[in-house]
Amino acid sequence: MQWPDLVPVIPELILLVAACVVLLVEPFLKTEDGRGDKTAVIAIALTGLLGALVVSLALVGQDRESFAGMLVLDDWAVFFKVLFAIGAGLVILMSPGYLEAHRRHLGEFYALVLLAVVGMDLMAAARDFILLYVALELMAISSYVLAAFFRYRVRSNESSLKYFLTGSFASAIMLYGISLVYGLAGATGYAAVGQALGGRGGSAGVLLAVFLVAVGLGFKVSAAPFHMWTPDVYQGAPTPIAAFFSVGPKTAAFAAIMAAFIVAFPGAVQEWGVFFIVLSIATMLVGNLYALVQTNVKRMLAYSSIAHAGYLLTGVGAMGWAGNSYPGHGVMVYLAAYTFMNLGAFGLLAYLKTQMPHSFDYSLKQMAGLGRRSPWAAVLLSLFLLSLTGIPGTAGFIGKFYVFSGVVWADLWWLAVIGVLLSVVSAYYYLRVIIYMFFREPEEEYEVREPISGGMAASLAVSAIATVVIGILPSWLWDSVASAFNALFD
Amino acid sequence: MVNPAIDLVIQLGIMFAIGAAMAMAFISISHLLSPRSTNPNKSEPYECGVVPKSDARAPFNVHYYLVAVLFVLFDLEAVFIYPWAVSLRTLGTPALAEMFVFIAILLVGYVYAWKKGVFEWE
Numbered sequence: 001m002q003w004p005d006l007v008p009v010i011p012e013l014i015l016l017v018a019a020c021v022v023l024l025v026e027p028f029l030k031t032e033d034g035r036g037d038k039t040a041v042i043a044i045a046l047t048g049l050l051g052a053l054v055v056s057l058a059l060v061g062q063d064r065e066s067f068a069g070m071l072v073l074d075d076w077a078v079f080f081k082v083l084f085a086i087g088a089g090l091v092i093l094m095s096p097g098y099l100e101a102h103r104r105h106l107g108e109f110y111a112l113v114l115l116a117v118v119g120m121d122l123m124a125a126a127r128d129f130i131l132l133y134v135a136l137e138l139m140a141i142s143s144y145v146l147a148a149f150f151r152y153r154v155r156s157n158e159s160s161l162k163y164f165l166t167g168s169f170a171s172a173i174m175l176y177g178i179s180l181v182y183g184l185a186g187a188t189g190y191a192a193v194g195q196a197l198g199g200r201g202g203s204a205g206v207l208l209a210v211f212l213v214a215v216g217l218g219f220k221v222s223a224a225p226f227h228m229w230t231p232d233v234y235q236g237a238p239t240p241i242a243a244f245f246s247v248g249p250k251t252a253a254f255a256a257i258m259a260a261f262i263v264a265f266p267g268a269v270q271e272w273g274v275f276f277i278v279l280s281i282a283t284m285l286v287g288n289l290y291a292l293v294q295t296n297v298k299r300m301l302a303y304s305s306i307a308h309a310g311y312l313l314t315g316v317g318a319m320g321w322a323g324n325s326y327p328g329h330g331v332m333v334y335l336a337a338y339t340f341m342n343l344g345a346f347g348l349l350a351y352l353k354t355q356m357p358h359s360f361d362y363s364l365k366q367m368a369g370l371g372r373r374s375p376w377a378a379v380l381l382s383l384f385l386l387s388l389t390g391i392p393g394t395a396g397f398i399g400k401f402y403v404f405s406g407v408v409w410a411d412l413w414w415l416a417v418i419g420v421l422l423s424v425v426s427a428y429y430y431l432r433v434i435i436y437m438f439f440r441e442p443e444e445e446y447e448v449r450e451p452i453s454g455g456m457a458a459s460l461a462v463s464a465i466a467t468v469v470i471g472i473l474p475s476w477l478w479d480s481v482a483s484a485f486n487a488l489f490d
Numbered sequence: 491m492v493n494p495a496i497d498l499v500i501q502l503g504i505m506f507a508i509g510a511a512m513a514m515a516f517i518s519i520s521h522l523l524s525p526r527s528t529n530p531n532k533s534e535p536y537e538c539g540v541v542p543k544s545d546a547r548a549p550f551n552v553h554y555y556l557v558a559v560l561f562v563l564f565d566l567e568a569v570f571i572y573p574w575a576v577s578l579r580t581l582g583t584p585a586l587a588e589m590f591v592f593i594a595i596l597l598v599g600y601v602y603a604w605k606k607g608v609f610e611w612e
Contacts, residue, residue, distance in 0.1 A: 001580075
């Protein structure tokens with residue numbers, strides 16, 4: 001046995017050590033009132049994420065593989081590692097005030113977020129179905145616990161249980177698909193599977209295996225008809241965690257789909273392309289139409305995240321349909337844009353809940369008068385919602401533009417038309433919140449706690465700046481996406 | 491000559507049919523031939539010969555679950571160590587180092603559980 005090359009996993013090792021240190025430090029923190037001062041664990045967690053971010057950026061341009069080719073370090077993996085580290089950092093920054101307001105500020109929270117990020121990083125870096133599965137489970141198990149973090153609340157418990165049951169069901173389906181892949185190809189590495197299956201992609205056994213793996217990952221990205229868990233899980237989970245779920249695991253699952261399917265199932269590209277196209281149409285329809293009738297903003301954002309998964313899936317389907325990785329470029333740009341705008345939108349809900357821990361229930365009518373009560377919050381939320389709608393000048397527009405132009409490039413212009421029409425529909429439910437905030441009188445006065453915590457402000461500011469910067473200057477993002485794809489497919 | 495794959499299916503089918511027939515036969519024969527005795531004690535749950543006292547679904551102290559979960563964790567640790575010990579000579583030094591990492595991670599959990607008071611019984 002050789003010593004493994006550990007350079008490709010340095011960011012993950014840093015995160016793992018940080019998580020362990022958090023777990024070791026947490027029980028020793030005690031103050032007089034018995035609740036403990038969590039500044040130390042927050043500092044450790046943020047240092048770990050910052051370390052992982054800096055090391056990942058330093059590893060740009062490398063091309064290595066390790067652990068017998070199970071995982072690689074290339075620009076593709078680095079892109080997602082950076083994205084996950086930033087996303088998790090924003091979530092951790094917005095959490096302390098929120099958890100404090102609910103009197104449940106425990107250090108384990110940060111350790112679990114870090115461990116989930118390790119899983120997500122490995123999902124993006126994996127080039128082997130076994131490692132993909134293990135990484136997915138690491139991410140998922142941390143997520144189940146995070147969903148139940150307010151364990152004395154029925155809704156939080158319900159959220160976790162639903163996530164656990166549907167998630168483990170999806171994992172089992174995916175594992176069954178992987179075992180079929182192994183039975184047919186005699187290998188689990190993406191490239192080896194692709195070589196072994198080669199041209200006989202169209203056979204029934206291969207199609208069944210591809211279908212099962214796609215369904216398992218479809219659950220994770222909450223593609224309709226596997227989306228049922230999403231609204232309940234997001235609504236019941238603590239808001240910063242709902243923010244984390246809506247961007248982290250989803251992005252990781254998209255990274256895995258794009259890295260695995262083109263390389264491992266080249267003989268069945270048309271078939272899985274059509275499968276994802278059908279999923280994308282169903283997902284866009286379900287997400288947008290259900291979001292129209294929601295009166296709870298948090299639940300509306302959950303359905304909107306389903307709709308966004310639908311837009312992203314059009315790009316994935318186009319990759320398969322054209323048998324080319326080019327439409328994936330847009331998907332990756334969209335994933336980066338989506339991370340910031342969605343974290344910002346959920347983060348503002350977390351902020352409002354922190355302001356009014358007892359009275360705020362995320363309902364639409366409580367958004368009335370926000371424009372006068374806290375103008376900054378209302379302006380920022382408007383920015384994020386406009387970006388989610390896809391108004392030019394924001395990150396959301398850039399993401400949609402690149403995804404749909406990739407779809408058109410693959411000669412699926414009708415699919416792009418469906419996507420654009422449904423984005424127009426989505427304007428109704430996003431703009432409705434803005435109208436409530438600025439043009440409706442509040443029905444009652446609320447007791448508001450100020451001021452905003454520094455971490456929350458920083459998290460929202462970074463999300464807002466990134467949303468605007470990606471919206472105005474997208475070329476650097478496009479360049480890094482292009483180099484990531486070159487690393488993956490050359 | 492039958493196609494070998496179809497031949498295999500036929501053989502498997504015959505085996506399944508015989509297996510199912512035997513299972514059904516045993517159950518129906520014992521149902522038809524066995525002596526019957528009706529005694530109210532027969533319908534009571536069997537608890538090692540002792541007369542049952544109360545419902546089995548009694549609430550337990552949640553502490554038992556924590557200890558049980560930790561037991562499973564550390565039990566599995568031993569399960570992983572056995573095959574490692576058997577093949578350590580062929581795997582060499584990297585495997586030795588990896589086992590130390592594995593145990594160190596478990597130790598983190600152990601210290602955490604200890605400080606959280608999982609092992610304290612009041």
